[in-house]
Amino acid sequence: MNKNVETYFLDGCGRCSLGGTPDCKVHSWQDELQLLRKIMLDCGLTEVSKWGVPCYMVGKSNVVLIGALKDCATLGFIKGVLLDNKSGLLEKQGENSNVGRIIRFTSTDQITKNESKIKELVFQAVEIEKKGLKVEKKKVKEPIPEELQTEFEKSPALKSAFYALTSGRQRGYLIHFNQPKQSATKVSRIEKCKGKILNGVGLHDHYKHC
Numbered sequence: 001m002n003k004n005v006e007t008y009f010l011d012g013c014g015r016c017s018l019g020g021t022p023d024c025k026v027h028s029w030q031d032e033l034q035l036l037r038k039i040m041l042d043c044g045l046t047e048v049s050k051w052g053v054p055c056y057m058v059g060k061s062n063v064v065l066i067g068a069l070k071d072c073a074t075l076g077f078i079k080g081v082l083l084d085n086k087s088g089l090l091e092k093q094g095e096n097s098n099v100g101r102i103i104r105f106t107s108t109d110q111i112t113k114n115e116s117k118i119k120e121l122v123f124q125a126v127e128i129e130k131k132g133l134k135v136e137k138k139k140v141k142e143p144i145p146e147e148l149q150t151e152f153e154k155s156p157a158l159k160s161a162f163y164a165l166t167s168g169r170q171r172g173y174l175i176h177f178n179q180p181k182q183s184a185t186k187v188s189r190i191e192k193c194k195g196k197i198l199n200g201v202g203l204h205d206h207y208k209h210c
Helices: 003-011 030-042 108-113 115-130 146-154 156-164 167-178 183-198 205-209
Strands: 046-050 053-058 061-069 072-077 101-105
Touching (some): 003 046, 003 053, 030 046, 030 053, 030 061, 030 072, 030 108, 108 115, 146 156, 146 183, 156 167, 167 183
Antiparallel strands (some): 053 061, 061 072, 072 101
16 A cells, blocks of 8 residues: 555645645545546556656556546546547647646546546556657747747846746746737736746746645
């Protein structure tokens, strides 16, 4: 029994203020998460805790994560883009998800009904790791919004701090700033993030302590 994983089922991932409270999303999907856990262990995967959630590995490679969203329990495949999705179960978690794929579940019946398909995907994922297959990541350059460029012109220090961030952190901010259609909303987001940028902190860095 993995004590860190047991803590997840009791208190959640800890990534938000609801962790350790009855309102944590994990409590809404206990039966589904426990069933997914059993299936992962039945597949012979090693259970560890990573990023605050149960992670299932083969050797030293991460294969699958289980988790809870507000409206469902999820099974997330690290290299899901390489899997054969003939079952139609896999989907992107968000429009910017290039590599990972998830399956959403809203009942134990749904999981039980698709158990053989789930295991087939897991075994595919295991073979991908055993063969050492890699995902060729597409580098999509996010545009610098005019609003941010204006702030750079006002504050060279902000510009220097931004470009001192890792490329991943830069991209995270740019996606965040580019999402709104209204210029005023973009400006508001930039204002709220200035302190983090100047301190060399990424948009989601606080999650990494989970």
